[in-house]
Amino acid sequence: MKAQYYTLPLRLGDLITKNDHRVCNLKQSVAQHIHLIITTSYGEMPTDEDFGCGIWEHDFDNLTSSHKIKELIRDSLLQSVERYEPRIQQVKIDLKISQDEIIGNGCRVKKKVTIKISGLLAATNERFVYEDSFFMGPYDYQNL
Numbered sequence: 001m002k003a004q005y006y007t008l009p010l011r012l013g014d015l016i017t018k019n020d021h022r023v024c025n026l027k028q029s030v031a032q033h034i035h036l037i038i039t040t041s042y043g044e045m046p047t048d049e050d051f052g053c054g055i056w057e058h059d060f061d062n063l064t065s066s067h068k069i070k071e072l073i074r075d076s077l078l079q080s081v082e083r084y085e086p087r088i089q090q091v092k093i094d095l096k097i098s099q100d101e102i103i104g105n106g107c108r109v110k111k112k113v114t115i116k117i118s119g120l121l122a123a124t125n126e127r128f129v130y131e132d133s134f135f136m137g138p139y140d141y142q143n144l
Contacts, residue, residue, distance in 0.1 A: 005023060005029030055136075073113070081093070095116075116131045
């Protein structure tokens with residue numbers, strides 16, 4: 001029997017009442033969990049204050065160089081993904097920080113962080129790639 005993975009967000013009411021909950025495949029489940037790690041700051045989850053990553057410690061950091069911030073974020077992500085997502089192995093993280101103009105109510109420049117996490121799925125030895133991007137200062141997640 002194939003393993004079933006629940007989609008996020010979890011609808012606990014459906015699980016408790018034994019109603020159907022949306023399911024996904026292994027790759028989608030790993031991707032959702034990595035997204036959760038990325039969008040959670042340290043200390044945000046009361047049951048495990050180490051869950052998350054250190055991206056948000058640099059959200060408004062305009063003094064540290066982009067190169068240094070990139071190293072700190074990459075190291076934080078690597079540690080968190082290796083610790084909290086054991087379903088992928090040989091984790092590699094590519095990070096790009098750029099300046100983007102945001103046009104809306106006026107025009108402003110924000111740091112854009114583009115993340116690519118790759119590795120192998122432990123269960124199947126398949127290649128796994130997760131890509132995401134968002135704006136910092138303040139955090140602004142856009143499904144690009």
